[in-house]
Amino acid sequence: MADLKRRRGGRGGFGAPGPGELVLRYTLLLLVLAITVLPFLWQLSTSLKGPYEDVFAQTPSFVPLQPTLENYAKVAATIPVWTYALNSLIVAVIVVGGNAVGATLAGFALARLEFRGAKLLLALFLSTLVLPGEVTIISQYVTVRSMGLADTLLGVALPGTIGMLNVLLMRTAFQAIPKEMDEAAVIDGATPWQRLVHLGLPNVRGMLSVITIFAFIGAWDDFLWPLIVLNDPKNFTLTVGLQYLNGTFSANPRLIAAGTMISFLPIVILFASLQRFFFRGVAEGAIKG
Amino acid sequence: MTAPVLPAQGALRRRITPWLLVAPAALWLFVFNVWPSLNTLVLAFTNAKPLSGGHFTGLDNFGRMLDDTQLVDALLNSIVFMVVCLPVLTLLPLLLAVLVEKKIPGITFFRTAFYTPVVASAVVVALIWSWLLSDRGLINGLAQAMGVLQGPLPFLTDRWLLVFSAITLTVWKGLGYYMIIYLSALGNVRRELHEAAAVDGAGPVRRFWSVTVPGVRNTMLLVSVLVAVSALRVFSELFVLSNGTGGPGGRAMSLVMLIQLYSRGFYGHFGYASALSLLLFVITIGPMLLLARLNRKAA
Structure with missing residues (x-):
């Protein structure tokens, strides 16, 4: 005792x-x-x-x-590794911007505004979650190709530009704002837009950071989708380019090692500086799908 | 006083604004999710190819599946993948979470370090392991230097060694992810239960099995379903380790590798690839529905 x-x-x-x-x-x-x-x-x-x-x-x-450091120069002479890094960055920036805007607007509307068809729309957003991305990847390619975007970076970025999971996560974040605050704003005659900007956004910054960080990493790390969309080696993103390097010049491990570090180091730095958001993201159910 | 907005105009705006806000996401929902889902269902019954439109061929693609030995291999690989990953990735991350749970000095550093493989892309991880596991790589080198092996083990060129190498790196990359999921669940296990068990003389091992495990039972179920689904979806690890070949005779392929194989080029066959996609849907829908239910319960 x-x-x-x-x-x-x-x-x-x-x-x-x-x-x-x-x-x-x-x-x-x-x-x-x-x-x-x-x-x-x-x-x-x-x-x-x-x-x-x-x-x-x-x-x-x-x-x-x-x-x-000469392996880093040599790998750049073997494959256009800096162009690939730039391509990956372009895709990631489009995806981050699209999700930050698209998921926020839709998440707010679904959480806080009333409109016809809202329930049906929500059910459709939810139903996409039970579908692994690989199941629709072929038809997605057919769609992107019919838009004339095969073998382009825009074609790589477009499908993920508004993630369905992100819309639902933003909806959850907006729902967590106390109803009374919102109702007071409605009585004061605030428009939906004013409610979003002055009341909504300041209260969902945490979740917004989580989805943008995860969108960035997801786009930067993605492999299967850009591998399907891209053909021309000059359009490759970093992951596809590295696999190409591995397949073509497997003789020199130093060069492949340098290439992998170019892909890995930016992500590690981002992760180390923002790590609290990562753990929060996983805890909040930002389960990769 | 400002001029009052006409009521009719205000009402109209109120009705339209929500739709304007939701429109981009709804567009993406229909163009990149709903439509491709329906189109997969249609394409699966055609012989559409990258270079030709194709027409309706009934159940041909599904008949072809029955004779496809590569598909049998791929499914067998998936089963092995799942059977090995399930127990390992359900239990090891839990032990790891218990290890990093206690807030001792430096623990944030360890948690962050253990999570690093999760943020690296699968391609980077697979390239690192290709080098470690290659004939003249570190693992074969050290094993030979220590006299464990006479010659190098063909980790990347033997079918089953390839599958097990891919499993190893999947486990290595997944540990930190599931560890964090368990870590937030461990916070909810009531401390009094541990105290009571300790008073009753239960040691750490006993407390782990009789307090921790029952306390995180639902999370263990969630994690095991996540592990099962991702095992069925494996692609990059096997693709990169085998340098895109799928191993000797393409026998170390996964189902998703087959889908990718038929997505392009001379052998491209959107119809067959879509039929394979439907097969993937059928084998993942059970666990995915369970996952959705578990997530809703947790929320």
Whole structure:
């Protein structure tokens, strides 16, 4: 009993770890850290190794012995990797902008305004969630092609420009605003537009950040859809371009390593600086679909 | 006093504004979701190809499925994928969440680091692992240096080794994602239950099974359905690890790889690809409906 009291009284309360437990916990944490981070570091190390350093050795050096950035220049001479990065960025920017505007407007209308057909529309938005994207990818390509957008970046960006899940997430965010606040604005004669701008937007900034960040990462990381839409190597996005590099010049791992780092580093920096939004996004059910 | 808006005009505007706001999303709903869904259903009964319009061919595409040995291989791969991923990705991330739950110094760093593979694209992850698993890569090199292996294991050129390599990197990439889902669920497990169990003399292992696991049972169900659906949808990992070939004889393909294969080029066949898409729909709809129900319950 005394033991229990002591535990409850402590600052950490129940389960404040003792020294033995702490050592065990940190040992396990470091082990998992090694498993998750070492493959990335190994790739980074390979990308920095000079042409005379043996990357294949059975006991290779983890730290580059002759560190150099020339692989990054070489990969750019082999494939237009900076153009690919720019292409990926263009697609991501269109997708982010479209979702920020389109999902916000529709989410607000579905959550706060009354109109005929709202229920039916909501049911249709919801029903798209049970359909994995791959099921409609062929007909989506047929649609994009009939618009004359096959093999274009716009064709890559367009279908994801307003994500159905994002509309529903924004609707949920607007619904969380207390009804009384909104009703007061209606009585004061505010138009829907004024209610959206002055009352709605300030209260959904968190969710808006979550959906824009996830839209950016989703577009930047996407592979199957751009692989289907794009044909001409000069239009490739970074993921498609990297696979192309891998298929064509698999002889030099240093170049592929440099290419993967060009794709990976911007995302890691974005993630590290905005990580609290990521965890919130997953917790709020922004389940990738 | 400003001039009052004519009532009729105001009412009209009130009726139209919601539609204006919802119009872009509704357009996207119909053009990129509803229409392609219906069109998949139609195309599946035609022999439409990238270079020709095609016409109605009845059940031909479905008859072709029955004789398609590549499809049998793909489905078998999917089953193996799912059977291995399900227990591993349901349990390991839970253990990891328990490990990072306690707020000890530096824990945010560890949580962030464990989540990093999730934000990397599947292509980047698969290229990193291609290099690690290649004949002259780190894993084969170290194994030989330590005398575990005599020669390199063909991780990327043997059908089953390819499938298991893809499973390994799927697990590696998925751990952090499911860990975060569990982490928010663990916050809801009542602390008194742990305390009571501790008073009764239950050790950490016992408490894990008798308090933590029952407390997050619904989340475990949610995670296992998510894992099952994503196993059935696997594409990039197998595609990149096999360099687009699907392994020796294309026997390490997945269903989505087959859909992609028929989406373009000389062998392109929108009709057959659509029939395969319907098959994907049929095998995923059960878990997807369950997922929708679980999500609504959680909300």
